[in-house]
Structures are given as structure tokens and as C-alpha cells.
Amino acid sequence: MSAVPKRKLTATEYLAIERRADSKSEFFDGEMFAVAGASRFHNFVNENLSTELGAKLKGGRCRTLSRDQRVRIERTGLYCYPDLIIVCGTPEYADEDPDALINPRVIFEVMSESTERYDRTTKLRHYQQLPSVMDYVLVSHDEPVCERFSRLPDGNWTVTSFVGLESTLVLTSVPVELPLADIFDGVDFPDPMPR
Numbered sequence: 449m450s451a452v453p454k455r456k457l458t459a460t461e462y463l464a465i466e467r468r469a470d471s472k473s474e475f476f477d478g479e480m481f482a483v484a485g486a487s488r489f490h491n492f493v494n495e496n497l498s499t500e501l502g503a504k505l506k507g508g509r510c511r512t513l514s515r516d517q518r519v520r521i522e523r524t525g526l527y528c529y530p531d532l533i534i535v536c537g538t539p540e541y542a543d544e545d546p547d548a549l550i551n552p553r554v555i556f557e558v559m560s561e562s563t564e565r566y567d568r569t570t571k572l573r574h575y576q577q578l579p580s581v582m583d584y585v586l587v588s589h590d591e592p593v594c595e596r597f598s599r600l601p602d603g604n605w606t607v608t609s610f611v612g613l614e615s616t617l618v619l620t621s622v623p624v625e626l627p628l629a630d631i632f633d634g635v636d637f638p639d640p641m642p643r
Contacts, residue, residue: 454479462527463545472516475527483529490531492634493558493587497532500630510536510553510622519555520548523577531587532556534622551580553621558587572597576605582621592632596620 456478457465465480466473473480494515501512513533520527520542527548534554542548555575557567567586575584576599584597594610598620610617613629 459525459527459544466518466527472518472529474529476525487560489589489635490558490560493631494531496631496633497556497558497587497626500626501532501534501624504624504626505534505622510534513539513549513552518545518548519552519578520545520550521574521578522550524574526574528571528574530555531558534619536622550578552578553580554583554585554619555581556585556587559589561589564589583619585617585619587631591637592628594628594631 457475457480458478459475462473462475462480466475472483474483475481498512498514505511511534513535515529515531517533518527518529519533522542527545530552533549533552533556535549535551536553537551539549540551542550557563557571559567572584575581576597582599586595586597588594592611592613592615594615594617596608596610596617596619597605598608599605610628613627613632615628617626617628617631618624619626
């Protein structure tokens with residue numbers, strides 16, 4: 449006896465469901481994936497990022513958008529909800545979805561134990577397909593560490609790690625420096641494992 453294959457959704461069907469839904473789902477290759485609720489740690493860090501970046505960008509041509517902003521990666525077909533976005537200039541939206549941003553400059557993902565692998569591999573590859581994305585920042589879930597993936601002029605990518613509360617995250621595409629002490633303000637990290 450064989451399993452009946454699940455019918456794949458079209459992007460139009462996904463968007464119709466998503467607009468009526470009480471919760472958010474990402475979409476790729478005909479399938480919807482529920483976005484899980486966030487932990488206390490995740491919320492602290494995301495709010496710290498939003499507050500600090502919003503203040504630093506205020507009055508300029510760039511602004512932050514929250515984790516409720518849907519992003520469409522046209523080259524791959526992924527619809528997703530990054531934790532935080534910086535968009536510069538005029539925001540642009542997908543023709544088929546006027547709520548899906550297509551030109552983020554910087555994307556932040558606050559990782560959890562369950563999303564870390566996805567954020568560092570699959571999502572990274574999708575975000576690299578957006579020509580507007582210049583920096584992708586991963587924020588650790590268990591220690592004060594941020595990793596910045598930056599697009600080089602030749603199209604290749606480089607990664608820089610910022611480690612410890614004394615460090616300062618520096619973005620390459622937006623004139624922002626953000627102390628890790630501010631990003632992780634109010635966060636209690638688990639005790640490190642003995643070596």
C-alpha cells in the first residue's frame with residue numbers, strides 16, 4: 449500500500465490562506481511551514497535589536513521592519529518572516545503580494561536550538577539569492593555571539609564573528625555599530641559547559 453502524495457499548494461493558494469490565518473506560516477515549494485512562537489530569550493533579543501537599530505537609523509534613509517514583515521525571494525519562491533529587517537530607500541513589494549517585501553538590505557535571524565541549522569544553511573542560501581541583501585546576521589541563542597555574512601563587490605560572501613559582550617557588531621552596508629552588550633541586554637545565558 450502506498451502513501452497518497454500530498455497536493456502542493458500554489459503561491460496564490462498559500463497567500464489566500466495566509467491572509468486569513470491567525471498565525472504565520474512560511475512557504476516553499478508548494479508547502480506551508482508554521483512559524484513557531486518565540487521564547488523569552490528570543491523576544492528579549494529581538495526587542496533589543498529593534499529598539500537599538502531603530503534609534504540608530506532614525507531620520508536616515510534606512511528603517512527597521514519587524515518579524516511580522518513577510519519577505520519574498522523571487523528567485524527561489526520562498527516566502528518567509530525574518531526576525532528583523534533593515535530596508536533602505538523605498539520599500540518594494542512583490543507584484544502578486546503587496547505585503548511581501550522584495551528589497552531588504554539587512555536580515556537578522558535570532559536563532560534557537562530548533563532553527564539554528566535551518567538559519568545557517570537553507571535560509572542563508574535563500575537570502576543570498578536576493579540581490580538587495582548585503583548583510584545577513586545570525587544572533588546566537590546560547591552565548592553572546594553574532595555572525596555577519598556580507599556580500600562582497602564580486603558577489604562572493606564573507607563571514608565575520610563578533611564574540612563576547614565587549615564586542616561590537618558592525619554592519620557593512622548600513623553605517624551602524626551595535627554593542628553586543630546592548631543586543632543581549634537583560635539576557636541570562638546558561639552556565640557554560642565545563643571544559
